[in-house]
Amino acid sequence: MGDREGSGHGGRTNRSVLQRSPGLAISGGLVNGLRGRTNGRTNGRTNGLTNGRGRTNGLVNGVGYVNGVHLRRNISGTVRSSDVRVAAYLIIASILAMLVLGYLLGAPAPIPSQFQADGDFSEWASVPFYADEVADAPASADLVSFATHWEPGRLAVYGRARGPWFAGLDSTSVYLLIDDPSSLGYRVTGFDADFIADLWGWGDALRGNSFREWIGDPDRDNATSFRALGTFEASSRGPEFEFILTDAHLDLDPSRGLRLRLATRSALAADESPIVGQGRGSLTLDQRAVASVVTSRANLLELRFRALVSDIILRNLTVDHQGGGLLVLPTFPLVIPAGQERVEWAILDPVGLSSGAFVIAEVTAADAGVASTNVDVPVTIHGAGAKAYVQAAPAGKVIDGLFSDWSSVGLDPDDAVSDSVDIRESALALQSDAFFYVRTEGTFLAGSILPERRVQAPTPSPNSSIPAPVPLRRQAAEDILRIYVDTNVLDSIGIPFGGIVADRVLEVTGRAGRIISRATYAWNESAANWDPGGGAIDVAFVGTQFEGRVPAGILSLSNNSRVVFTMTDWSQAGDATDLIAPSPAPSTMAPKFQPMHGLDNESVPAPPLANEPIVDGRCETFPNEYAGAATRGNLDLRFAVGTRPEIRYLFVCVEVMSDPTNDFDDMGSLLFDTEHNGGLFPQKDDRRFQVWNGGAPFWSWMGDGVDWVDCTGTCDPGNEADGRFRMGRMFYEFRIGFDDVWGPNSSLPDALAGFAVFVIDGGIDLYWWGSAVVDDYLPDSWGHIFIPEFPFPALVAGIVAVIPIVWRRRRREASRGG
Structure with a gap:
């Protein structure tokens, strides 16, 4: 159609x-x-x-x-x-087919690593070990070898000591310091730490571990800028330990080029390993000066290289060269076979230099790699380089770090303290200026890795309360040198300390081989306080030695001057010398009581008071409350002490100048060895009275031969104490019965007891009076308190005149409503 x-x-x-x-x-x-x-x-x-x-x-x-x-x-x-x-x-x-195909074509299940922190160290037999030189440290803290094993997302670390780890009652810490080269971290000697993994223990057992990250701080010595990130798998048995870190702790990507360093710390010493990387192989360099005066071309610096684990190629050195002349270095590259040493020299040709010229040469960095692959390896540099004069050194004292002009020094014994604060030699010299010299057992101003020491938590009193937390304050593991100066032994101006009456103090602080601060102080008699002084302190230190110069106008020293050197670490543990004179002179030290208590132990009389104080932490509740008291103190605290014999009580008021913050966990303590028999542990006759800021709780303790225990029912029930923060500082006030001070001797006119004042500031800082180093668990470290033998009225008349000067500042502040 x-x-x-x-x-x-x-x-x-x-x-x-x-x-x-x-x-x-x-x-x-x-x-x-x-x-x-x-x-x-x-x-x-x-x-x-x-x-x-x-x-x-x-x-x-x-x-x-x-x-x-x-x-x-x-x-x-x-x-x-x-x-x-x-x-x-x-x-x-279909489902079964998918499962079969997934198994056949998918990724295989991961095979468990043979490196586990399980106390079975057999897997480490196939890993090359890094050797560590024997250190001057207890066997349980002396690292002799270590190894690392890297896997995707995992790092296994192994270490071996000269003796069993964590032996004895004192704690030992092991640190893995981790450096990310792309950022600046916490400062450690020759190293930056962006992460720290640490283990600690005592009593032959590993007690705990932690992993921390540096969160950044312009003050790279401030240890409170670490953030805790948890724990990790770790195990220890005998002289060996092992632990595992994963990507859950930090990014272990090999492209980061992380550097590692192991370190140990015991109560008295420390040890540090060579620096290693994420590959295998490391190089150490020990530099040592071999000349201090050069007259012609000569070796100036010995360079001792040691290759670890792999053959190492040294490509170049970076040298800090000052003062002129021609410094000739070895010809590069150099190859050092694994496990072997090679010695080279840096040669100084003083061409063009005049007599007296001063030359410095120090290797500051090295470029090295594995010989077979040319992959970079870390280099650990020890030593401080060389300093030398051309033709002749100048006459007289010069602060140059050579120390050859200190031929006459005072000797000090080897004490049971950290090597970096154990003073072995000291001296004072007066020329146009004042010169000071100190040599320590260990590296001067080494400080500590962290300002902490792990201890077992003490058992609290049944009626104790837990103080509220307070904000963290700066904490640095610094060492402190203080030089107490009595500019004239013929006057009584200043603060009694170590057998002198100090009216000047020089202070130098530092850690990790660096000076952090230097200052001078002068005693202000009218204000009863230390004022910062003017003028610079010229210093130099190399290795274990230190020397300093202070302009004469600052100190006004004479042949009547005396000094006492002290060194303390972050925990205030340390050493003090006997008094040092610029030339042979009769000793002015106060008589020592026997048995000897703390190093440079101090003594205070307990004269009768004109009035009975009210214990409210104010110390001047009414005018002349402590009239008749004896006074003692130092840079950190001062106190007034006296008795009311008719009621048989001792009264003590402590003012802590170094505690300008109102912390909940501020605490003041008085320590008494009533039978004056010393000891290494608190005994039944020993007493410790502690009061917190705010007046509660007030704890009363007695020794049991090992520790402190509650002495309720034994100690005088009339004892009382209060602690108050007022006028910008902490005050502690005590009333203690005679029997808890002098025990069975309390009725004797010349009763003598061990005594010390011990203060904890914010749960962290420690201050004391009684000896160079006071330990509240060690009666042998305390000073003394005694009842004066001569007539009380004469004593009262002599001291009443002193009290208005000592307490004048507080009366003036109180009148303003303080």
Whole structure:
């Protein structure tokens, strides 16, 4: 009939389709007639026939058509229960097939590492060890070898000591210092630490560990800028330990080039390993001066190299050379075989230099790598380089760090303190200026890695309370040199200390081989306080030796001058010398009592007081409250002490000048050895009285031969104490019964007891009076308190005149409403 458009039979429009057979199920009718189907026959009819067969929108649930076709005419056939089972089987088979293919084609399960912190060290037999030189430290803290093993996302560390780890009652700490070369971290000698992993223990057992991250601080000596990140797996047995760090602790990506260093710390000494990296191999360099005067071309500096684990190629050295002349270095590159040493020299040719010229040469860095791969390795440099004069050294004392002009020195014994604060020699020289010299057992101003020492937590008193937390303050593991000066032994101006009356103090602080601060102080008699002095202190120190110069105008010294040298570490433990004179002179030290207590132990009389004080932490509740008292003190604290014999009580008021903050955990203590028999542990006759800021709690303790225990029922029930923060500092006031001070000797006119004042500032800083180093658990470290033998009235008359001077400042402040 042809394909054309039009009207009539060949082109019906909107004709009824509802009259058609229901089997056709045409919906909506024909559009534009039979010959005018939309989209033609190829794509089927709209809402009608589709592809000639598959009708759309047919009847459902009436006749049973789907898509216009009867169910049994569907090309898929009838859906029976067997079809459902077949489908389920196919689904299960598909899942199994995916699991099998995943196992065959996927990544294999990781194999557990053989390096575990389990106390079985056999896996380390296949790992090369780094050797560490024998240190002057206890065997339990002397690291002799160590090793590292790196895996993806894991670092295993092993160490071996000369003796069993953590032996004895004192704690020992092991530190892994981790340096990220891309950032500046916490300062350690020759190293920066961005992370620290540390282990600690005592009693032959590992007690704990921690992992910390440096969060950044412009003050790179401030240890409070570390953040705790948790713990890690660790184990120790005998002289060996091992532990594991993972990516959960820090990013161990090899591309970071992390550097590692192990260090140990015991109560008295420390040890540090060579620096190693993420690869195998390391180089150490020990430099040593071999000349202090050079007249012609000569060796100036010995360079001793040692290769560890791998053959090392040394490509170059960086040298700080000052003063002129020609410094000739070895020819590079140099190869040092693994485990062997090679000695080279830096040679000085003084060409062009005049007599007296001063030359300095020190290696500050080295460029080295593994010989076979040329991959960089860390270099650990020891020693301070060389200093030398050309032709001749100048006459007289010069602060140059050579120390050859200190031929006459005073000797000091080897004491049981950290080597860096154990004074072995000291001297004072007067020329146009004042010169001072000190030699310590260990490296001068070495400080500590961290200002902490792990100890067992003491058992609190049953009635004790836990102080509220306080904000962290700066804490640095510094060493402090103080030189107490009595400018004239013929006067009494100043503070009694170590057998002199000091009216000047020189102070130098530092750590990690660096000076952090230097200062002078002068005693202000009218204000009864130390004022900062003017003028600079010229200093030099190398290794274990220190020398300093102070202009004569600052000290005004004479042949009547005397000095006492002290050195303390961050915990205030340290050493003090006997008094030093610029030339042979009679001793002016006070008589020593026997048995000897603390080093340079101090003594104080307990004269009768004109009035009975009110114990309220004020120390001047009414005028002349402590009239008649004896006074003692130092840079950190001072106190007044006296008795009321008629009621048999001792009264003590302590003022802590070095505590300008009102902390909840400030605490003051008085220590008494009532039978004056000393000892290494608190005995039954020993007493300790402690009071917190605010006056509560007040604790009373007695020794039991090992520790302090509550002495309620034994100590005088009339004892009392109070602690108050006022006028910008802490005050502690005590009333203690005679029997808890002098015990069975309390009725004797010349009764003598061990005595010390011990203060804790903010739970961190420690201050004391009684000896150079006071330990509240060591009666042998205390000073003395005694009842004066001569008539009381004469003593009272002599001391009443002193009290207005000592306490004048507080009366003046109190009058202003302090």
